[in-house]
Amino acid sequence: MRARLSHLVALGFxxxxxxxxxxxxxxxxxxxxxxxxxxxxxxxxLLMFPLLGFALGVIACGRTGRALGSHDHGAIVWDEVVxxxxxxxxxxxxxxxQLAAFVLFRFFDIVKPPPIRHFDRTVGxxxxxxxxxxxxAFYTLLAIAAWRALG
Numbered sequence: 001m002r003a004r005l006s007h008l009v010a011l012g013f014x015x016x017x018x019x020x021x022x023x024x025x026x027x028x029x030x031x032x033x034x035x036x037x038x039x040x041x042x043x044x045x046l047l048m049f050p051l052l053g054f055a056l057g058v059i060a061c062g063r064t065g066r067a068l069g070s071h072d073h074g075a076i077v078w079d080e081v082v083x084x085x086x087x088x089x090x091x092x093x094x095x096x097x098q099l100a101a102f103v104l105f106r107f108f109d110i111v112k113p114p115p116i117r118h119f120d121r122t123v124g125x126x127x128x129x130x131x132x133x134x135x136x137a138f139y140t141l142l143a144i145a146a147w148r149a150l151g
Contacts, residue, residue, distance in 0.1 A: 009056060009078055010064035016077035024106055026077025030084040031102060050086035054130055057082050062126025072120070072129045080109060083133035087140050097144065104143050108136035 008014075015029035016022045037049060057078045065071050072079075084105055091097045112120055112132070116139070120132040 006060040006063040009060040010076045012077035016075040026080040027084050030081040034088045046089045053082035057130045058126040061129040079130045079133040083137040087137045105140040108139040
């Protein structure tokens, strides 16, 4: 899988190869990478990472899924990476918000409440792999916004 850059990306630079909870490990990798990125890029420019990452992910996840013979193989975690980057870009500042978002994102990504499960099952290719995690990111941000509004 290391022979192609698209596979390296789709596998979250190796984080998706974890034998235990690769989606969670990929999301943790995303969080760590985001902290490093934040040392060089600030403000609205941070949004370019999830936007460009989504476009790259459609291609990389599609190619890797075909190579693995599985539309959304468990080792493909770039979808978690990009979706969590989007969450981190739009969150209020602070470790507590990031930790809450991590827990919520993993919950929504694993449970796949409607309509996430529907899109996960019906939308194919690299776009389908990426899209359902964007919905989990949306649910995460919605829950955080509700929490802030009520608190």
